[in-house]
Amino acid sequence: MGKNYSIKKYHRAVDFIEGMAGLYTQHGVRKERKNKIYKEFLQKLGKPQNDYKIIHVTGTAGKGSVCSQIHAALVKAGYNAGLYLSPHTTSAVERIKLNDRYIPAEAFYNILDKIKPTFNKVAIPPDFFGIIVAIAFQYFSEEKCDYVVLEVGAGGQYDHTNVIPSPVIAIATNVGHDHTEYLGKTLVEIARHKAGIIKKHCTFITSDNNPKVLKIFKDRCKKVNAKYIHVNPNGAHYTDINTKVAQKAIDVLGVDVKINKSLVEKSSRLPCRQEIIQKKPTIMLDGAHNPSKMNALISTIKKVARPDYLIIGISANKDWRRILKTIVPHAKKIILTKYVASRRTTVSPIKMKKYINKHFPSRKPIIYWDPLDALRDVIKKSKKDDFILITGSMYLTGELRTYWIPEENILQYRSSFKNGNSNGHQ
Structure with missing residues (x-):
């Protein structure tokens, strides 16, 4: 199979996925019901999201850097580690990474072809984001990942990534104003959405310093019996705060890796991020x-x-x-x-x-x-x-x-x- 044919097939796969954008909205599916439908779809696939340990990361800023640093530390420690980032910049494959390389174009469209027959086995098939996340879940399962670092797309509670079982670690870097059209206008409302990724018996880490936001997080941790850890920013530059959060996560996992300057520079070099x-x-x-x-x-x-x-x-x-x-x-x-x-x-x-x-x-x-x-x-x-x-x-x-x-x-x-x-x- 020639390279041009492979790229052409990949582009057609992306076009197909983009054509599914807004499907839940067209059918009047409320956000509270969306993930229930999506879970049913993943169950038909064999629940690939259950096959590895997950570090789930939300936040208004810094979550991409935190995800990348945790992932790089896991790879350095010798683990087979997956990374899901959102959004992509140029190509959809940038969302899905195994160790130090993106998912191959062939694997991307082959997995899509594999999961498409399941679309007619559920009331409503997944939309754009649901399909991309499903491809990631399936790829990480097939590659037998030990850990997957999973970045939330928006908010947390109703995000497509929040169909996983309890993660080993949940992280909220901080809470600011973004996606206010569906997360809410106030920081407290937005924090409630982000707190939705905190599940039973996980460890939760945050570097936010707003007392009202922290109360939301603490209350949620208490409700689901999750361990609460606060990384105090102490006026540090945001890049140093991100590294502190990532290091705390690695320490909680018991992984013997120090996130030094070299690892930060390598992992934090992301396209279109400064x-x-x-x-x-x-x-x-x-x-x-x-x-x-x-x-x-x-x-x-x-x-x-x-x-x-x-x-x-x-x-x-x-x-x-x-x-x-x-x-x-x-x-x-x-x-x-x-x-x-x-x-x-x-x-x-x-x-x-x-x-x-x-x-x-x-x-x-x-x-x-x-x-x-x-x-x-x-x-x-x-x-x-x-x-x-x-x-x-x-x-x-x-x-x-x-x-x-x-x-x-x-x-x-x-x-x-x-x-x-x-x-x-x-």
Whole structure:
């Protein structure tokens, strides 16, 4: 079977899965009932999510880094370890990792073909997220994983990942405002959703410091007889806090690995997470899509330089006004754009421009309707010592990342980096 045929079949599989987006919504399935239906589907598959020990991680910011550090430590200790991350940036395979490589494209579409006959054995088949999670569960089962580190997509209680039995460890990095359209407007409401991953007799770890949030977590732990551990941030930088949380999880597991600087650098190098994709000019990709993540990004770029160019596009369901209010003062020239992803709606660049003109009248933002045109023009105009920041959405940064690394490379090398190398800049 040729490489082109394999890639073509993979793309068709992804198209099929994307075509299932919103299926539960179309059938009026309430969030409280969604996971009951999804569990029935997984039961027909043989409950693959029960075949390994799970570390389940939620949080508004930092959960991807915490997941990756725990996973890297488990791999270093010699365990066969799976990692599920959400969302992906460029290719769906980026969500599913075994040890140091993504799921092969062939395994991805073969597992999809294997589970599709089950769709007609349940009242409603799984939607986009349910299918991706099911592929991950099945892959990790077939590969006989010892541990799986599982990142929550949104919230916790009603997330597709929350169909697992009690995890060995549940983690909530922190609680901030994101996905407020269905998690709630207040931190207490959001915390209740995230507390939904705390199950009987597991160990729960958090680094949040809000007393009201911590009360929600403590009450939940008491109710299900889970052990509660608080990692005090003590004013540390968010990257150090993430490492403290990951190390605490590894210690609880009894794994004799220290998460040192080298392991942090290797594991935390994720696509579109404060990623320097090019030098001369310096170009950073960061998928910050809520105020918490944007503040974390700003704390980093202050150490680099003030962006000479900001290219930004934001999903319509995000708190885009607060995001703009947070980042606009830190950039010299502002380019507003949208992304091409069909499953998500971008805030109109016209609306963003009106907001900036009203609140930052000295700025003169420019609109590009095609983000690739924006990138090419900015690179053409920039000087070698300029700093270009692309942010606002994983969808935007993931699409533009293909300017340097095509999806075919990711599928071939099973890595987001050139030639499968996860070290060093591009």
